[in-house]
Amino acid sequence: MASTVAPLNVDVVAVNTTTQNSNASTATKAFNPVVCYSPMMMTTNGMWQDEGVNPLEFSLPLFIVQVAVIVITTRLLVLLLRPFRQPRVIAEILAGVVLGPSMIGQSELWASLVFPVRSLLTLETVAHLGLLFFLFLVGLEMDVDVIRRSGDKAVFVAMAGMALPFCMGIATSFIFRHQVSRNVHQTSFLLFLGVALSVTAFPVLARILAEIKLLNSELGRTAMSAAIVNDMCAWILLALAISISEVDSTALSSLWVLLAGVTFVLFCFYAVRPLMWRIIRSIPEGDDVSNAQITLILTGVMIAGA
Template sequence: MDAGTHRPNARPRLGRIYLVWAAVPLLIGLLLARYAGVSLPAPAQQMVKAGAGALHASSPLALFLLQLLVLLVAAKGMGRLLRWFGQPAVIGEMAAGLMMGPLLFGALLPQLQTALFPANSLGTLGMISQLGVLMFLLVAGAELDLGRLQGRRRFAIAVSHAGIAVPFLCGVVLAICLYPTHGPAGVGFTSFALFIGVSLSITAFPVLLRILADRQMTHSPLGQTAIACAALGDATAWCMLALIVAATQASGWGAASFSLACVLVFTLLMLGVVRPWFARQQIAPGREGAWLLGMLLLTLACALLTETLGIHALFGAFAAGVAASSNPQLRELVISKVEPLAATLLLPLFFAMTGLRLRADALQVSDLWLCLLVIAVATLGKLAGTFAAARSAGMQAPDALRLGVLMNTRGLMELIVLNLGYELGLLDDRLFAVLVIMALVTTAMTGPLLNLCGRVMRST
């Protein structure tokens, strides 16, 4: 019989032969080599704990890869779940990172959580998460297209600054009540109150862009107004925060004045020299890689400079992004190339580090009322300031209310600010946990409040 006669059955038969005589023996051999003569611990928790401990003892890289794998699966899974409920995926990723800490994971499986995230491995996670935040702020600065303010500048300045000033005042008044019980030792009331005021004033510009895109509102008049107000509000709040950080880290008025002068000079150079220079450049085809490398080097250099000056590396990265935003080609290059890496791989580590910073005993039953109070003050301050200024400028009441709801989005920017305050010692463990919950709740309520506003408008 001709050999070609059996050709149609050759592939299935070879597949079975390979499975029986190659894959199965190889798998059995690997299992025997790994587990023969070894008595496995019965409880799954002990098994994973022993495995993680062995990984850490034998290879820090293996433990880091395991941590990264767990965090990414949890973050992306929770992000998909929250998108199913109509929320931005970043809310789920933030929540997943907080769940990895002692408040949930550590409370349910303390031994497993300790084995997976031993204290001496958090330094590596922390540094890589900081790199992720730097890259994210580079993208956030690049997205801050100041050209969008044309025709809306005076309105945006008035509304955005009102949306900062009113919650800032509310935060300072709230700080008067909080300082006796939550003011850290060695921190003066002025620094504490100013930081609380700024933390209640933040609007998450990048998250706002994604909410508008999900709702197809980006190019609507309300969406463009919200983008302009959030852009100016973000820039103003970061400038205020830079001044507070410079004054807090400096020892004495002389050092504080020098740091503030450095902030001013650095800002003027980036906006008055570097940004116009970028605007005049053209990126030739095939040179995108060189420009991207140059942008990353500039970001690291600016971050190093501001960190050395006592401001913080975050401000340097944000300023580099703002400078790049003047060139549409460079802006799109940074957003398309840097954001996927930062958002997909690095930011889940930052969310996890925020969760790991929360102590198991950070929240008490009495703090439930404090959470509700802080959320109410932050939300009403944003809504009242934005709504009143927008109505005074001639905006219709329904649009002014929806604009206030959009400005109440805090998201990732708020977590960055809170982590910075925690690092500087301006927040104790309990207040840090309360403000982190406030950041999640005020961001998650944006979608439902917009839906409620829409239903009210249709019914009237």
């Protein structure tokens, strides 16, 4: 029997909300879409038993088709980009562009058949799980002590790599502020666009360095250290932009997120890391890690990602 676990279709309900304009005496009405999900069957009883039933209306066959399409498209782009000596992550990014709304996704038939809205939640969940464990593997291959020894060099590289794109983002925001940010705080928009153009995608950088075997080289350690500093600065500036643009409650929440992140990092360094070292030392030389220890580690990774 099939089980109900995911949405089948999407009903958009217009909710009438009233917004008060401080400079006018009348209220204007806006319609905010509310997405309602109805149950979706997990899997079919088979193509031959359920005649006339589209397998793509069920979550598991649809997910398998989506993964197959993504993998095949990525592999084809890898082959096409191989003569140009491009890393695989570039092909994966281009595959997202090709399959997304920028190109093939503009077709309503393709979007509704292969990548319907009801399936995106499942696809994004699996993608984030993959990213979570990939970053965990990257962390296993990194030597924190070596990165720490990069010191001033990493900070200088991060600041130098962030300064020019940040200034370009601010300059661009002056050009597009009337089209994009009509009702947005000007200073907040400047900071947000500057951060968006200057931040280094840590997972992408780690993937490129790991693929070309430079993750533990001097260049790779400097690049990863600079990326960490870059990400820290980006999150601080982003929290500042949110604090400037929103009300006090949102400003306090952004500050809380920043403090919670710092607390989590300190907890990992001073509590989780010694525990991991204790587990490693408890394993006799030549023995494998037990299933219980692997389960504990992987569970901790998922809890950390939550």
